[in-house]
Amino acid sequence: MIVYISLIISLFVNILLGWYVLGLLRKFFFISQAMSDLFLITRAFQIFTKSMLTMNSYNGEPIIEELVHRVKEVNDEMESFRDVFEYTLDIELEEELNDTENDIEKDPQEAI
16 A cells, blocks of 8 residues: 555655756746857847948948947957857858858958
């Protein structure tokens, strides 16, 4: 009789733990998606500010240069978090952003 009761309790506890782990995984996936989106948005903003710095009307503007520097710092910090939440990163979008950034660095006037 004690064996049956302990088996039922064990089964009930395992079901509860499985439900709890599933909830944690859903939250982890949501956080992972949010971090990936945030990283890609700030990366796109960094590329935009770099391209804006190369425009003739903003060329050498110290505020824009400071903005580019600050955005790069934010992206570097987010890069360390991205290593943890890498599971939902949109690889194609990141490659497109890298290509855009490389185009800006090669010929800034043509990329604009």
